[in-house]
Amino acid sequence: MTDATPSSLDPSSAVDPSSAVEPSSAVDPSSAVEPSSAVEPVETRMSTSATISTGSTTGDVRLAVDAPALLRDFNAAGVVAATDVHVATRLGRLTGEGDASVLLAVALAVRALRGGSVCVRLDDADELAALARPEDADPAGDGGAPATDPPPWPEHASWVRAVEASPLVAVGAGEPVDRPARWVGGRLYLDRYWRDELTVRRLVDARLAAPPSEPDAARLGAALARLFPAASDARQRLAAEHAAGRRLTVLTGGPGTGKTTTVARLLAVLQDVAGGSGDAAVGAPTAGDGPVLSVALAAPTGKAAARLQEAVRGVVADLGPDDRARTGLPEATTVHRLLGYRSATRFRHHAGHHLPHDVVVVDETSMVPLSLMARLLEALRPDAHLVLVGDPDQLASVEAGAVLGDLVARPPVVELVETLVSTSSTDELDDAEQVALRNGVVRLVTVHRQESDSAILPLAAAIRDGDADMVLEVLRAGAGGVELVEADTERLDEHTVRGLRDDAVDAGRRLVAAARAGDASGALDALSAHRVMVAHRRGPVGVARWAAQVEAWVEEATADAGLVVPAGTPWVVGRPLLVTSNDAEVGLYNGDTGVLVADGDPSALRPFDPSTGSGRRGLRTAPAQDGAGAVVAVFGDARAPLRVRTHRLPPVETVHAMTVHRAQGSQFRRVSLILPPSSSPLLTRELLYTAVTRAQELVRVVASPEAVRAAVAHPVRRASGLREPLP
Numbered sequence: 001m002t003d004a005t006p007s008s009l010d011p012s013s014a015v016d017p018s019s020a021v022e023p024s025s026a027v028d029p030s031s032a033v034e035p036s037s038a039v040e041p042v043e044t045r046m047s048t049s050a051t052i053s054t055g056s057t058t059g060d061v062r063l064a065v066d067a068p069a070l071l072r073d074f075n076a077a078g079v080v081a082a083t084d085v086h087v088a089t090r091l092g093r094l095t096g097e098g099d100a101s102v103l104l105a106v107a108l109a110v111r112a113l114r115g116g117s118v119c120v121r122l123d124d125a126d127e128l129a130a131l132a133r134p135e136d137a138d139p140a141g142d143g144g145a146p147a148t149d150p151p152p153w154p155e156h157a158s159w160v161r162a163v164e165a166s167p168l169v170a171v172g173a174g175e176p177v178d179r180p181a182r183w184v185g186g187r188l189y190l191d192r193y194w195r196d197e198l199t200v201r202r203l204v205d206a207r208l209a210a211p212p213s214e215p216d217a218a219r220l221g222a223a224l225a226r227l228f229p230a231a232s233d234a235r236q237r238l239a240a241e242h243a244a245g246r247r248l249t250v251l252t253g254g255p256g257t258g259k260t261t262t263v264a265r266l267l268a269v270l271q272d273v274a275g276g277s278g279d280a281a282v283g284a285p286t287a288g289d290g291p292v293l294s295v296a297l298a299a300p301t302g303k304a305a306a307r308l309q310e311a312v313r314g315v316v317a318d319l320g321p322d323d324r325a326r327t328g329l330p331e332a333t334t335v336h337r338l339l340g341y342r343s344a345t346r347f348r349h350h351a352g353h354h355l356p357h358d359v360v361v362v363d364e365t366s367m368v369p370l371s372l373m374a375r376l377l378e379a380l381r382p383d384a385h386l387v388l389v390g391d392p393d394q395l396a397s398v399e400a401g402a403v404l405g406d407l408v409a410r411p412p413v414v415e416l417v418e419t420l421v422s423t424s425s426t427d428e429l430d431d432a433e434q435v436a437l438r439n440g441v442v443r444l445v446t447v448h449r450q451e452s453d454s455a456i457l458p459l460a461a462a463i464r465d466g467d468a469d470m471v472l473e474v475l476r477a478g479a480g481g482v483e484l485v486e487a488d489t490e491r492l493d494e495h496t497v498r499g500l501r502d503d504a505v506d507a508g509r510r511l512v513a514a515a516r517a518g519d520a521s522g523a524l525d526a527l528s529a530h531r532v533m534v535a536h537r538r539g540p541v542g543v544a545r546w547a548a549q550v551e552a553w554v555e556e557a558t559a560d561a562g563l564v565v566p567a568g569t570p571w572v573v574g575r576p577l578l579v580t581s582n583d584a585e586v587g588l589y590n591g592d593t594g595v596l597v598a599d600g601d602p603s604a605l606r607p608f609d610p611s612t613g614s615g616r617r618g619l620r621t622a623p624a625q626d627g628a629g630a631v632v633a634v635f636g637d638a639r640a641p642l643r644v645r646t647h648r649l650p651p652v653e654t655v656h657a658m659t660v661h662r663a664q665g666s667q668f669r670r671v672s673l674i675l676p677p678s679s680s681p682l683l684t685r686e687l688l689y690t691a692v693t694r695a696q697e698l699v700r701v702v703a704s705p706e707a708v709r710a711a712v713a714h715p716v717r718r719a720s721g722l723r724e725p726l727p
């Protein structure tokens with residue numbers, strides 16, 4: 001390994017391969033408020049404002065100079081972007097609303113979506129203060145308006161009066177239904193988000209309030225006792241019993257608390273009780289007949305779906321023969337694919353064409369945004385059993401909404417569930433958990449994973465508890481697969497990051513070797529060996545800069561064999577890929593990761609003309625003899641990879657490093673997390689918790705202690721109305 005000079009860590013050397021901005025959407029107000037479906041943090045969308053003409057005469061297109069003075073001032077302070085102002089003023093023109101305070105409120109509602117909120121609370125001083133933090137305060141400093149001090153907010157009472165009187169705004173939950181914004185309970189929504197929230201509320205409440213199905217108590221009791229025999233299984237047993245009788249169960253818990261185990265076993269319970277008496281004489285299925293309920297397993301990303309399927313099948317394989325036969329081999333898919341994705345707002349299954357399944361289990365529900373949850377709930381048969389599984393302490397979805405967190409924290413919707421019969425007891429639930437159970441929520445708390453010397457789970461627990469001293473203590477102890485590299489991450493040198501470099505190079509070597517050998521499974525396995533994670537997209541602590549850095553290290557380390565670049569293609573064998581948009585036809589979705597591997601007989605990758613490497617050091621190869629091409633992209637489960645020809649690939653990026661948002665739903669054996677400076681608005685408790693819990697063996701945090709403290713001190717705030725009853 002050759003030492004790179006410190007200058008190779010110079011941020012200015014980083015090339016941003018992904019600087020494409022979203023298409024301008026400022027003209028059509030409805031599309032202007034449609035969030036990007038990209039799985040990436042909010043700051044990526046800040047630069048949008050720099051691409052959109054707002055009629056500025058100053059030449060600075062980030063400033064909305066044609067807007068009323070109040071909006072101009074808030075724009076100049078960086079509180080709202082020019083696009084937010086543009087949407088608000090356009091909606092104002094369409095509805096005859098000229099009051100600047102109302103337009104400011106609408107611009108804030110648009111702005112709030114980018115932070116993941118569904119609405120803006122004008123009466124919440126903390127939220128307004130958070131919005132007043134310029135969202136582009138990232139180290140790159142590459143977007144948004146120049147910050148001046150924000151002007152004072154409009155006087156609250158008159159602001160609310162103006163909003164309530166506005167022709168732009170519908171007030172309350174009822175008529176009229178054709179206005180672009182909605183004011184409910186002190187919250188201002190863009191109408192589309194209000195409708196999605198109402199849909200989720202209505203359909204969740206209907207599920208909770210539906211009369212319970214009453215499975216045969218003796219059979220249920222026997223199945224629960226068989227599948228959850230130990231005293232320590234009590235909460236898992238309760239969740240399974242709840243799922244057998246009710247139409248919505250929300251199963252939560254941190255890593256290693258047995259969520260997946262519970263899912264697999266509860267499927268066995270549900271299949272058993274659905275199998276009726278087992279009396280073959282009357283035609284009822286028996287154990288040997290296999291599954292009788294149609295079950296769908298889904299997760300927000302392909303990677304998470306692959307993990308879910310693998311984990312569930314692993315648990316099923318350990319069940320007794322009858323339960324194994326009853327449960328079968330459930331397939332997992334993405335939520336998009338389950339619903340039959342056609343476009344961001346259109347799916348094959350919907351309220352008029354329900355999914356056929358009797359049971360639908362969604363894992364990693366924290367990543368499901370409000371709009372997708374609304375579409376999923378609409379598409380379910382009313383009598384289907386829905387089980388939402390996830391960890392509400394993780395980062396919420398990139399798009400607006402924090403549905404899992406909201407469902408867990410809501411006040412109770414239905415009276416105490418009376419159907420908990422037979423073996424389950426709620427004795428060990430505290431008062432808050434008893435209340436949550438009325439909303440179908442069962443929280444698993446016991447960590448069962450046997451890694452007693454690992455400090456990753458105690459670290460995650462300290463982050464979740466907001467205990468920054470403990471977090472730093474565990475990190476600094478440097479034992480049990482946890483380490484802290486204390487550093488100013490904007491000025492890292494080679495020596496400081498040598499551990500990170502060694503891990504990245506090791507994983508990269510294995511990846512490239514497997515890819516060149518045409519070993520798809522080996523390459524996909526190597527892809528999860530180590531991952532560099534960051535918070536930002538751009539800047540010295542951004543994904544673009546670190547992806548370029550890791551790529552340079554790996555190229556250097558594997559240069560002896562030369563790059564393998566099949567002739568006539570830009571595709572480098574061994575390049576790790578990240579899919580950046582959905583392509584239902586190919587079966588790849590935003591956030592899926594894969595790798596380019598040599599296709600067919602590796603000897604077909606013979607030298608083409610090493611002397612004409614187009615200025616690039618490396619080995620060029622001819623296409624395989626059979627014309628099938630010499631490189632193929634592989635994705636998904638290492639044991640059954642999905643192979644995609646390069647000409648059919650949707651847009652992809654190289655993924656030597658990724659944002660923590662992107663990494664959600666995936667796990668890696670080793671994780672190196674590089675945190676931005678403590679002033680970054682993206683440093684949140686959920687970000688740190690999510691990154692730490694992606695690691696199986698080792699998590700290395702490269703950060704200043706101040707940045708760690710800042711992350712732990714800032715839980716994410718997301719405004720929505722789901723936690724409150726309708727007025």
Ligand SMILES: Nc1ncnc2c1ncn2[C@@H]1O[C@H](COP(=O)(O)OP(=O)(O)OP(=O)(O)O)[C@@H](O)[C@H]1O
Nearest residue numbers: 232233253254255256257258259260261262448449
């Ligand atoms: N009731 C139990 N008793 C003993 N061991 C259990 C129990 N439930 C789960 N386990 C074991 O604990 C480990 C973690 O379980 P599981 O993978 O189901 O957790 P999880 O919550 O899905 O974790 P993650 O979110 O990290 O994927 C597994 O090894 C599993 O076999």
